[in-house]
Every structure is written in C-alpha cells, then in structure tokens.
Amino acid sequence: MLKVGLIGTGGIYRYAHLEGWKAAEGIEVAAVCDANRELAEQAEKDFPGASIYTDYEALLERDDIDIVSITTPNKFHSIIAIAALESGKHVFCEKPDAINPQEAERMADIAARTGKVLMVMRNNRFTAAAQYVKKLQQEGFFGELYAGRCGWVRTRGIPGRGGWFTTKELSGGGPLIDLGVHMIDLAMWLSDNSVPSTVSGTTYRQFADRPDANGQIPAGTFDVEDMAMGFIRFTNGASLQLEFSWASNVEREKKFIEWRGSEAGFSIIDDELTLYVERDGQVVSEKPELSHTSKPQHVENILHFIACVRGEQEPTITPQEGVHMIHILDAIYRSAEQGSEIKLG
Numbered sequence: 526m527l528k529v530g531l532i533g534t535g536g537i538y539r540y541a542h543l544e545g546w547k548a549a550e551g552i553e554v555a556a557v558c559d560a561n562r563e564l565a566e567q568a569e570k571d572f573p574g575a576s577i578y579t580d581y582e583a584l585l586e587r588d589d590i591d592i593v594s595i596t597t598p599n600k601f602h603s604i605i606a607i608a609a610l611e612s613g614k615h616v617f618c619e620k621p622d623a624i625n626p627q628e629a630e631r632m633a634d635i636a637a638r639t640g641k642v643l644m645v646m647r648n649n650r651f652t653a654a655a656q657y658v659k660k661l662q663q664e665g666f667f668g669e670l671y672a673g674r675c676g677w678v679r680t681r682g683i684p685g686r687g688g689w690f691t692t693k694e695l696s697g698g699g700p701l702i703d704l705g706v707h708m709i710d711l712a713m714w715l716s717d718n719s720v721p722s723t724v725s726g727t728t729y730r731q732f733a734d735r736p737d738a739n740g741q742i743p744a745g746t747f748d749v750e751d752m753a754m755g756f757i758r759f760t761n762g763a764s765l766q767l768e769f770s771w772a773s774n775v776e777r778e779k780k781f782i783e784w785r786g787s788e789a790g791f792s793i794i795d796d797e798l799t800l801y802v803e804r805d806g807q808v809v810s811e812k813p814e815l816s817h818t819s820k821p822q823h824v825e826n827i828l829h830f831i832a833c834v835r836g837e838q839e840p841t842i843t844p845q846e847g848v849h850m851i852h853i854l855d856a857i858y859r860s861a862e863q864g865s866e867i868k869l870g
C-alpha cells in the first residue's frame with residue numbers, strides 16, 4: 526500500500542485529481558493539506574481518516590508517506606517538489622513544472638540524485654486523439670513532422686481575475702504559462718521535436734484594466750500578459766508557431782494543434798482529430814472514429830504516475846522535458862521584453 530499526501534485541495538483537485546486518486550488501487554490517501562483549513566477539512570471527507578494539515582512542511586516530515594501530489598498555485602510547485610524529493614517522497618505535480626528555468630533544473634537534478642519519480646501533469650497526452658496520433662507517429666506514418674502550429678485562444682476566459690492566476694509573482698505569467706504548457710508540450714511530444722534552439726515571442730496586456738461583463742474592474746493584481754504569440758525553432762530544423770490568450774476579439778474559443786509531415790499531416794482542433802494524406806495526387810482528410818475506452822485524461826495521467834512509482838511502467842513524461850518547456854516559456858517572455866530572438870543551449 527503506497528501512502529499519499531495531497532497538497533493544495535482547491536479547484537483542480539476537486540475537478541480532476543480527486544477522481545484519479547479514488548480510481549487508483551493499492552494506495553491510501555493518508556494526509557491532505559491546504560493553506561486554507563476549510564478546504565483541507567473538505568478533502569478529508571473524500572478520504573475519511575486522512576490527517577489534516579495546513580503546513581506542507583509538517584506533512585513532509587512524515588516518514589510513512591511515499592507520494593506527494595502538488596496542486597497549489599504555480600509558485601509553490603518547485604518549492605514543495607524539491608522539499609518533498611529531499612524528504613524521500615515520489616512527486617506528482619500540477620503544471621507548470623516551475624516558474625523559472627533554474628527551479629525546473631533543480632527539480633530535475635534532485636529527482637535524478639534521489640532516484641525518486643518526479644512527474645508533472647501532462648493530461649492532454651492522454652486523450653484518445655493524442656494517443657492515436659502518437660502511435661501513428663512512432664510507426665512513421667507522418668514521415669518527418671517539420672512545421673507545426675498550436676494554440677489555445679479564448680474569447681473571454683481570464684481565470685481568477687485579480688487572484689493568484691493574474692499575479693506574476695505567484696503564477697509566473699498569464700496564458701502562456703497557464704495554457705501554453707498544455708499545447709506546446711503536446712505539439713513537441715506528438716512530433717518528437719523536443720530540443721529548442723531559438724525562441725521568439727511577443728506578449729500583450731489589453732484586458733487587465735477593462736471592466737468585466739458586470740461593468741466592474743475586479744480588485745486585486747493583474748500584472749501578467751493576456752495574450753502571447755511565439756515561434757520556436759528546434760535543433761533538428763523543425764519549427765512551431767504558437768498563440769495563447771485568455772481574452773481575444775476573435776470568432777470563438779479554440780484549442781488546436783496542427784503538424785505538417787513529409788508523408789502526412791494532422792490536426793487536433795478542440796479534441797477532434799483529422800489526418801491529411803495524399804491519395805492519387807490529392808490531399809484527402811480522414812476523421813478516425815476513435816473509441817473512447819480510456820478514463821478521463823487527468824485520471825490516466827495519475828494512474829500512469831503510480832504505475833511508474835511501482836516500476837510497472839517507464840515514465841512517458843520526464844523531468845528533462847519539463848526543463849526544456851520552462852526554458853521555452855522563459856525565453857518567450859524574455860524575447861517579448863527585449864524585442865529580439867533568444868538563443869537557447
């Protein structure tokens with residue numbers, strides 16, 4: 526029986542993680558922690574008998590806890606992950622890995638030194654469409670995937686305006702770090718393009734001081750971007766365009782990935798997969814009928830992590846991928862500030 530401590534029992538814990546830890550076999554959620562005691566007490570009702578903490582350091586002092594899961598605001602991910610790894614725990618953590626590259630590197634180094642599993646949520650890899658495309662890519666169906674686009678563009682969808690999401694010190698940034706991690710990771714993983722060489726980007730903050738639908742400007746801080754555009758070159762010559770926004774004057778919200786390959790291409794738009802293949806000199810679109818037998822994507826990711834802790838599976842999400850990711854995001858922010866391209870590596 527693996528004993529688990531859950532740290533941060535707010536929105537995503539209740540919306541997605543709870544189902545994962547409930548679905549997992551051979552584990553016991555032995556401790557729950559939230560800085561807000563009421564939320565920790567609510568979480569204890571999900572796992573009756575679990576000890577309740579408001580201080581994560583007290584939870585980490587327990588030698589009987591094998592796994593820690595972190596679902597706090599972004600700033601605390603690396604701080605708690607590093608302390609948890611140092612205290613001998615395996616760590617599952619929400620995205621983004623960290624709010625700067627130095628912290629992401631420290632996390633990866635300490636995981637390597639301690640030999641503990643460190644995995645950061647990449648739930649979008651576990652959709653039926655993503656799993657199918659990955660299989661095709663590994664079989665060589667697309668040939669070389671050389672030019673891609675990805676994004677998540679909302680018309681109006683600023684999360685927790687005035688709270689930690691829109692406060693750079695706590696979040697590390699706006700939609701680029703919030704939504705970008707999901708789609709940039711998926712684009713890199715599906716195409717096998719993982720090592721960036723140069724990055725260029727722009728960011729905008731157009732909606733921070735604008736009244737919301739009720740005519741009010743919410744109190745609190747809003748010092749992050751609400752839109753980011755970018756361009757990544759990879760060491761193998763492939764390139765990826767990207768755009769992320771919490772608020773834009775566009776037709777509709779859209780979440781998308783598109784890759785062009787030498788033999789075939791694909792797009793996943795709002796989770797719908799289309800393949801583009803050549804038949805008799807013409808490009809034909811195919812929409813595979815995918816069977817959705819798998820569990821929800823966040824649940825699948827948590828179950829994969831547990832299987833890795835048990836040594837039953839090899840991690841398909843590695844700390845080094847997180848290091849590349851946070852370097853890319855950081856370089857986009859730096860490029861936007863400087864107005865020029867950033868060379869990585």
Ligand SMILES: NC(=O)c1ccc[n+]([C@@H]2O[C@H](COP(=O)([O-])OP(=O)(O)OC[C@H]3O[C@@H](n4cnc5c(N)ncnc54)[C@H](O)[C@@H]3O)[C@@H](O)[C@H]2O)c1
Nearest residue numbers: 533534535536537538559560561596597598599601619620
């Ligand atoms: N993978 C996904 O689909 C997905 C979706 C939403 C959010 N997230 C990520 O999950 C994380 C949490 O987001 P959320 O929407 O649940 O936020 P939230 O504000 O609803 O919940 C965060 C919780 O952490 C608690 N907390 C803050 N600091 C703490 C500390 N030092 N120790 C213990 N508890 C602390 C807060 O009291 C709060 O209850 C974020 O990093 C976010 O990026 C991921």
